[in-house]
Amino acid sequence: MQKNKGFTLIELMVTIGVLAIIASIAAPSMNDFRKNQQIKEQENKLRLALTEARxxxxxxxxxxxxxxxxxxxxxxxxxxxxxxxxxxxxNMKNKKIVFYSNGLADISDGACLSISELDGEHTRAIKIDKLGILSNTSSCPGGV
Structure with a gap:
């Protein structure tokens, strides 16, 4: 009698079921990762433009x-x-920033730019001090 080598239908169905469970666990975190990357992309766009202007x-x-x-x-x-x-x-209090030839920004007490998704789940903020130096911050003071 010859021995068959291969998988039974039950083994294949169990394997597919396990893979489906693992995929359903990973899907929400992938969606969260994608949204976070989109916010980072917008933050980098802002940072690049501000650095270019300075x-x-x-x-x-x-x-x-x-x-x-x-x-x-x-x-x-x-x-x-x-x-x-x-x-x-x-969000930003005023909709423009002027950088002068000495690198200083035309903002007396600094400025903060906040960008978030419409649902407010992911937020990134860039703080600009009066010397024109950019830094990351968790949120802008005063909600802006």
Missing amino acids: TEARLQNKPMTVKFSSATSGASNTIFIDIDDSKFDF
Whole structure:
């Protein structure tokens, strides 16, 4: 009598069931990871634009403005940042920051930019001091 080598139907069904359970456990954490990565992407976009404005102000020896709105035609020495407001909530007291040729920012007591998902589950914040230095913070003081 020849011995069959292979898997029975029951063994395959048990294996598929175990894999389905493991996948259902991993799915919520993958969704959370994806949302967190999208917020980080927006934070990096903000950070890059702010750093670029500060650097350009020093290189060109003239003020550079960062505006948090859609671009308008004819604006010189201005960097526009357009946040996707259908997915993210962006908060800042004033909607522009000016960097001068010495690298300083036109903000007397510093500024804080907060970006979060519309449901408010994931939030990232960037603090800008009057020297124009960027730093991460857990949240902005005063909710903005």
